[in-house]
Amino acid sequence: MSGAALVELTIDGKRVAVPAGTSVFDAARLNGIAIPTLCHQQNETPVGVCRLCVVDVNARVFTASCVRPAEPGMVVNTASEKVQRARRTLLEMLMADHLSPCARQQHSGDCELETLAKQAGIAEPRYAKRNASRGKDNSSVSIAVDFDACILCDRCIRGCGEIRENFVLGRMGKGGTAGIAFDDNEPMGESSCVSCGECMVSCPTGALTNRGVTATALGSGPDVQQVSPERLQELPVFKGVSGTFLSLNRGAVVQRRFRAGDVICSEGEYGSTAFYILDGKARVSISTPMAHVKTQGALKKFIGKLSSGLAQRQQDRREEEADQRWIPIDAPVDLNYDNPVAELGPDDLFGEMTCMSLYPRSATVRAETDCTTLEMLRNVLDIMQRNKTFRAQLDKSYRRRALDSHLRSVPVFAELTDDFIASLRESVELVRYSPGQVICKQGDPAEAFYLVRIGFVKVSQAHPGGEIVLAYLSRGDYFGETGLLLGDVRTATCTALDHVEVVRIGADDFRRMIEQFPVIRQKLEAVEQERALMNRQRLSVLHSVPLDSFLAQGLMEAQSLLLLDLNSCTRCDACVRACADAHDGITRLVREGLRFDHYLVATSCRQCLDPLCMVGCPVGSIRRRNSLEVIIEDWCIGCGLCAENCPYGNINLHPFNVTVDDPERPGRKKAVMKQKATSCDLCKDFAEPSCVYACPHDAARRVDPRRFFAGLLGQAPGIARKV
Amino acid sequence: MHIDHTHRKWFTASLVIFGVATAVYVPYAAHSPGGPRGGSTIGLAFGIIGSAFMAFAGLLSARKNVPVWRLGRAQSWMRGHLWLGLLSLPLTFYHAGFRLGGPLTSVLLWLLIIVVASGVFGAVIQHYLPRVMTLQVPGETIFEQIDHVREQLVAEADRLVDGAETAEGTRRDKAGGGVSLAMQSEVAVDEAAALRNFYAREMRAFLTSGGKRHPVLSDADTARSAFEGLRTLLPAELHEMTQRLGAICEEERQLRRESRIHHWLHGWLMMHIPLSFALLLLGCVHAITALRY
């Protein structure tokens, strides 16, 4: 913001100075003066169609403040008699066309138009009401369209286009027949609308309202309590969250009570919710056997089974991990390796990654005292994370509890003194990246050091043959020090694979750290040399072994591949038929795809570690169950996003016959063809995948690629970890 | 299919059954007055067991129709089909006492021989050809979709060639600079003409001829030299497109090869399956009439 010129103007007699380019509306807002609007929304490009924000600038005509940039020396009157009269007239005209009370006004009493009208004291508009109804469109599953309430403010169009970039909504018609339309003026349910709800949330009136159809999977029971939006809004963390939103997503957040000793969530389970502790204390721990176990009083209760896991653990530990002392988990605090138990208390949020990115639970949380928690789905968490209050709290909590351990978990930083950490604590930035966003690009100048707080980051290098993924980094991993050390450019590109949050340590702080603790520099350089060596080794291996194709095909990502041994397969299609047989005639597998060695990697869900398909599902219908398999629930709306996301084409849309309420004949149902996404679900209803079962030549296998191909790749599994 | 160590148990069991059957047959044949007969107790036993094996072998078709029912893994059925089906031949010979008998029984025995022989042939083919297919057809696709894929290749090639003309036209227009517009467009058309002509005359015919041999493009080497010759006639901008067209031709060749191999892989079934049904049907008739008479 430095260096922007300031513009001085007078608003309602007050002299104000705002940066150049600020609209009059914003100038007023920044200085505490509210101007009523209808079509203007902060997150959308102002268009100035409702004209409610008009202000008097001593010009020939009033000007719409939302689109008019502030000019130096402008004298603005936002609430003069004339202006108010003009607004009143506008409101009356709008009310004449607006069937009142509209659905929103009835339901939650916050139709913006009607509220403004009431505030302006308009009981009945003077103008004749429209006699022909503009109709309703109830074809969409989740959003009801009432054209009679629409004021043509275009907020929905901008929401759908600018914010969500779906570009479904547009304008149609002229004059009295003007209105909003979906695609080529199709019914909403038949258009390419993905029911994201942005239009509905943007709509100031009840023209687009929630139908409340989609069910959520938060379950019910004696411990579960539905919470009203009002109660939620009382909580400090929900301050600023739209009440509309909360009431629209009733059921997406529930209150759950746990008694002391109850398990709130278990590690390894797949889930789709996050928990926010309202009151009570819970203990978070990891109970799988680990190498170093100092059995101390409290630990004995949790670390019950010390079994062969010990031996395995030991083999996995490599030299650099010897110093690792913190296990990153999906909570505000990390677990100490030697004593993997920590405490969570009120105002702690855990299960973010599970909720946002559908990873398995990273630890077991058990209520120590009676606990009251809020369990929420992704859409609620998403909104909360955008909410400033919540963010600030998360931030503070992280900095207080986890940042230290994170920094210390970086082996080279083990030497840092507490003071230095304290100073770092305040100057680091927590930056969020959405899936696919590039954090730093190969060849760019290096200006920061990054620590991953949550999410997955892909580290890749561009090579003549293509892009080679060097590593996948997750919570507690770090990157970016090479460029800083060498004072050079980035040697690799780092991309966020899912919702990633990183701790960004600026170059200055980094240099300060190096200067104060020279031993760190040595360590970093040693690590750098090791990495370079391994990269060289890997590149040489790449040439001799199909590792590049292994990685390029993304086989590393997969937890389970369907391989067809082409030396045995007689191309008889028995697998495809069996799959179709087991799944209502729709095959979930296609015998086409790239080859690896003499196997055909069939196009069938790979149960990716990082399920790209799940990212973005607007209704959360694609999820994992308690084991590997990906399932798509019944309420899939057929938006096709998962099919698009899946880089291997494993998800396909098929028309299904579903019965829906017949809009023309209420109370009756009719059958319609709806597109739904289908994907391989590992035949969990059967003992064995049907394709494998039905192959007469034992050519079809479901395997874990890294273990299966370990010999071929010449390396032990676990190749993609810290390089 | 791979007849490998996983078949060992079946092979051993079959060997044992064969051994036992032979051990029973030899003394029985030696001692029966008039020689071994299908109607004698032991002969009948052979016949029944042989038919049971044949019936099981025939049930494989039915099993494949309900792949998801848990009636035993497809592999086990396949192996049973192979080995028990093979065993049905000697057992039936033992039943027949190595005699052809009357018209119906001769037909039956010949049918059995043909079916088992075609089955063995098929097993050998299916043991070796998948590997051949894998090596020779890297661009393999699903056999039943070859026509569909071919259509897409043709559409793609059409698009490319149409694009060549317009791309060429626009490029020339943009280059401009002192040359008259008329001359530019002439040059543009000429340059792409070689590609267009080649495509229209040779390549499209090759792609759409449904497998018929093409004098130039059916063979990889002549095709490569043809495309190289073509490249010399074209400006550099069109080289990538030419390469892509060459790749499409190569894919078409691979599809043809795949088709041929697939026919070998599954063609023998045209003899094996119908004759086996006829065999089973006539076998039932024989069982009834032989027991009757």
Added chain:
Amino acid sequence: MAGAERTTKKLAQRIDLNYFKRPHPFRRWRFWLSVTAPVLAVLWLAWCGLAGNQRVYSGGKLSSAHAVLVARCNACHVKAAGAFSARASDQACLSCHDGPIHHANQTFTPNCASCHEEHQGRMQLASTADASCTQCHLHLKTSGSPTKFVRNIRSFGSAAHPEFAALRPGAIDPGTIKLNHAVHMKPNLAGPNGPVQMDCDNCHRAPTSNQAFRFDSATGMPVTIAEKSQLSIAISARAYMAPVTYAKHCVACHGLQFDKRFTESAPHDTPQVIQAFLVQKFQQYIGGHSNELREPGPDRTLPQKPAPLSVRLLTRDQWVAERVGESEELLWRKTCRQCHALTLAADGGLPTVAHSNITARWMPHANFNHERHQMLKCTECHSGALTSHETADILLPGIRTCEKCHHSGADAAEARCFECHTYHDWTKQKEVKGKLLLSGLGCGE
């Protein structure tokens, strides 16, 4: 953009996901062929059924004898009303054939088809396999009295088959005619017209032989009772050698001259006949030569002592009686006895001649056919003939001789049981009343 880069997604998206549900020429052909083949089979059988042709169900070609029945399955496969089975039962066989039981003491009677297997192609039904016989005779059990036959006969051959009964140790030829084969077969034997070398077939021939015997009597004396016996159960007319008869084979050299007054021989007949002949002969003679009635006695004149000549004057009867007595003396005591076993009567009556007992058929339980072996030299099998001096020698060849040609193997003569033995006791054969019509066989249509 063509997708110069191949990705799984692009490849998979080329495919129409319902391809496997759509018909494809390959599968269509397979399906239709799989339908056609059984349908053709059914049509074939239906065609046969409609044409009334049941031959398609035949188990093989019929034997030559039954070939005419090929279109008439129900000639043998008789179906009882309401029953499923239409097996060829013994009843069916017995409607045309008789198969008398083998032995009263057999423990079970196998059914016809178990030995005579039909539908084995153009062969002789009577050629049963050894197994048909050995099913009893390998471990022979009888019901009733124990058998004197060997109990374990496996096949033909000195190891598996006992020696022929006639040649058991201690067995002798029961014939009473004294014959020395060696003498008869020696070279320079005194014959009727000079020395001769006799040959086997001078005496041993089939009964129906119409070739003249070398030493036959021109008179052709009829075959007497004794020679006729035992030939009635011959398989063929030329199977066995006719018993040697005096009239055919001995008369040329062994004449029965009885008196120098006559060149002819006495008849080869019973002593009664001979005596009658002699009487008649001498009576006839004396009628023409009455001067012989006066029989001068022996000249007893000594040189110094003349003696009166005694003369006997006999009556005719006396003279005949004396002459007959003398002839009989000659015949009974010398001539006949040369060959026959003759017992003189104690009281001077006619002697009794022992029955000649010449065995016409040595193996009553087995069939032998000399005609089939006629290419061989007689002494190849009857090797003892040239050196046999005694009548008691049995010149029948033993099993080892037969075994030389008749043993198992493709290059040997038939050695199966049926070659020599029959199961059915044909002495008990019953008449079969034929009921088939030509039209029933489909002949002459």
